[in-house]
Amino acid sequence: MTDAWNFRSGMISMLEQRGAYLYRNGDVVGKLESPHCIAVRDRRHYFRKYGGFALAVEAYEWLLNKGFTYFRVIYRPEKKIITYRISDFASGYRIDYPPHGEQYVLPTTTSLEPDEKSGLNG
Helix, strand or coil: CEEEEECCCCEEEEEEEECCEEEECCEEEEEEECCEEEEEECHHHCECCCCEEEEEHHHHHHHHHCCCCEEEEEECCCCEEEEEEHHHHHHCEEEECCCCCEEEEEEHHHCCCCCHHHCCCC
16 A cells, blocks of 8 residues: 655545555556556546546556556447556656546557557547
């Protein structure tokens, strides 16, 4: 378990592993299946402005420190699978997204397995 103070949002962020799942502030970040963290996301989680998905900065650091390599998004209801290399998130957009705090956002065009039929890659 890790506690981190986010100076911008003024909240304490808490990461916690419970069994095969990683939680951040009580919400599931993803299922841990090394070397993947697998997250189920819907349209509410897609950042149209950036054309991709986010990973909280704290979760990014935790996953890298624990040896995870990939962040896989199962995008519902379209049932598309988008796989990112976790280390690539640091080169993406870093945004403050209250009340969720700082996030890295990567466009789907940077994913390892772009799905051209999804309409998410350009």
